[in-house]
Amino acid sequence: MKFVDEARINVIAGDGGNGALGFRREKYIPRGGPDGGDGGDGGSVYLRAAENLNTLAVFRHQRTYLAKRGGNGRGQNCSGAGGDDCIVEVPVGTVASDKATGQIVADLKHAGQTIEVAKGGWHGLGNARFKSSTNQAPRKTTDGTPGERRELQLELRVLADVGLLGQPNAGKSTLIRQLSSARPKVADYPFTTLHPNLGVVSIEPHRSFVMADIPGLIEGAAEGHGLGVRFLKHLSRTHLLLHLIDVLPIDQSDPVEQAKAIVNELRKHSEVLFNKERWLVLNKSDLLPADEIENHCQQIIDNLEWEGPVFTVSAVTGHGARELASVIMKHLELKREEEALQAAKALAKATAANAQAKAAIAPPAMKKESTQDTPENSGPDSDTSPSSDA
Numbered sequence: 257m258k259f260v261d262e263a264r265i266n267v268i269a270g271d272g273g274n275g276a277l278g279f280r281r282e283k284y285i286p287r288g289g290p291d292g293g294d295g296g297d298g299g300s301v302y303l304r305a306a307e308n309l310n311t312l313a314v315f316r317h318q319r320t321y322l323a324k325r326g327g328n329g330r331g332q333n334c335s336g337a338g339g340d341d342c343i344v345e346v347p348v349g350t351v352a353s354d355k356a357t358g359q360i361v362a363d364l365k366h367a368g369q370t371i372e373v374a375k376g377g378w379h380g381l382g383n384a385r386f387k388s389s390t391n392q393a394p395r396k397t398t399d400g401t402p403g404e405r406r407e408l409q410l411e412l413r414v415l416a417d418v419g420l421l422g423q424p425n426a427g428k429s430t431l432i433r434q435l436s437s438a439r440p441k442v443a444d445y446p447f448t449t450l451h452p453n454l455g456v457v458s459i460e461p462h463r464s465f466v467m468a469d470i471p472g473l474i475e476g477a478a479e480g481h482g483l484g485v486r487f488l489k490h491l492s493r494t495h496l497l498l499h500l501i502d503v504l505p506i507d508q509s510d511p512v513e514q515a516k517a518i519v520n521e522l523r524k525h526s527e528v529l530f531n532k533e534r535w536l537v538l539n540k541s542d543l544l545p546a547d548e549i550e551n552h553c554q555q556i557i558d559n560l561e562w563e564g565p566v567f568t569v570s571a572v573t574g575h576g577a578r579e580l581a582s583v584i585m586k587h588l589e590l591k592r593e594e595e596a597l598q599a600a601k602a603l604a605k606a607t608a609a610n611a612q613a614k615a616a617i618a619p620p621a622m623k624k625e626s627t628q629d630t631p632e633n634s635g636p637d638s639d640t641s642p643s644s645d646a
């Protein structure tokens with residue numbers, strides 16, 4: 257399931273340093289001439305696509321990005337130092353447009369891609385530059401030009417990492433409200449949620465994931481009861497499902513029977529979803545007296561014969577919710593690392609196979625003059641094989 261994560265940031269490039277006014281002053285060298293150096297160029301601001309980010313959550317914490325100003329020139333023909341650039345890391349897939357003009361200034365498609373979004377100011381000239389045959393002692397200098405500044409609108413299409421599964425009223429929307437800034441409607445009647453909602457759960461500025469809240473499922477959903485199972489397709493590309501169970505349903509129904517029914521619907525709908533990693537989240541713990549929570553929850557777990565991870569939370573009070581979010585984050589980070597490793601291995605394998613294929617195709621006499629310069633060799637295979645394996 258896709259949705260657009262958005263953020264607005266200000267990028268301000270450094271101004272160019274000013275040129276210096278100076279004259280050489282040394283013993284025995286009268287009228288030494290102009291020696292004011294140029295200023296340094298201002299630093300620019302770049303956006304760089306980083307693989308380890310998947311949301312724009314970080315930009316809610318920091319909104320202004322500044323590159324350094326160029327140093328001023330000095331006497332003795334010393335130029336000012338160039339200002340340091342500022343590199344802002346954004347997730348792969350981010351599109352940045354200029355807020356004022358609407359023009360797209362960066363569309364970052366590949367990890368590592370780096371695009372300048374605010375150019376540093378040009379350096380000013382020192383008076384040594386203005387020396388001429390008619391003016392041997394110029395007093396003219398120029399100032400550096402200002403760095404570019406822009407307000408950027410960042411947009412990212414994101415996929416949900418985690419999907420919430422559960423009966424109507426289990427508290428799915430309440431949990432996503434507790435953990436993210438998404439504000440889906442919450443009410444004490446079934447089928448409050450009629451379409452999926454996504455929320456960005458931010459653990460720290462650079463650590464976040466996306467959670468999907470979909471309409472509740474009921475027994476017979478696969479046959480079209482309730483809102484049916486059509487929303488389950490939105491969970492097909494998630495890495496993890498959270499099965500939310502109301503530990504004390506208001507209609508006195510048995511949470512275990514309800515939970516079994518959901519899993520049954522899941523299995524009927526798709527074997528892939530059924531086999532996806534699933535954790536149990538026992539919600540509404542605040543409805544139980546503190547000394548009964550553990551027993552009550554253990555009974556549900558036993559009756560379900562559940563052996564996977566379990567968390568007890570209260571989506572309303574937030575009890576246990578942040579802990580759950582940080583365990584999810586760690587789990588997803590491990591998954592991402594594994595995926596990156598596998599992708600790297602697949603790429604290495606494809607590159608090796610490609611090289612072998614090229615060596616086999618080349619006629620023996622040409623083998624020595626390797627393949628690099630021959631377009632027919634480096635063309636289509638090198639493009640297709642890594643991606644076909646990846």
Ligand SMILES: Nc1nc2c(ncn2[C@@H]2O[C@H](COP(=O)(O)OP(=O)(O)OP(=O)(O)O)[C@@H](O)[C@H]2O)c(=O)[nH]1
Nearest residue numbers: 424425426427428429430443447448449472571572
């Ligand atoms: N006491 C208590 N009530 C909760 C908790 N979580 C949710 N609720 C209440 O349960 C009701 C249903 O919550 P929702 O978040 O709308 O449930 P949902 O799973 O999104 O329901 P649907 O959208 O209908 O599928 C609301 O009245 C919530 O206030 C909780 O942890 N404790």
Ligand SMILES: [Mg+2]
Nearest residue numbers: 428429448449
């Ligand atoms: Mg809901």
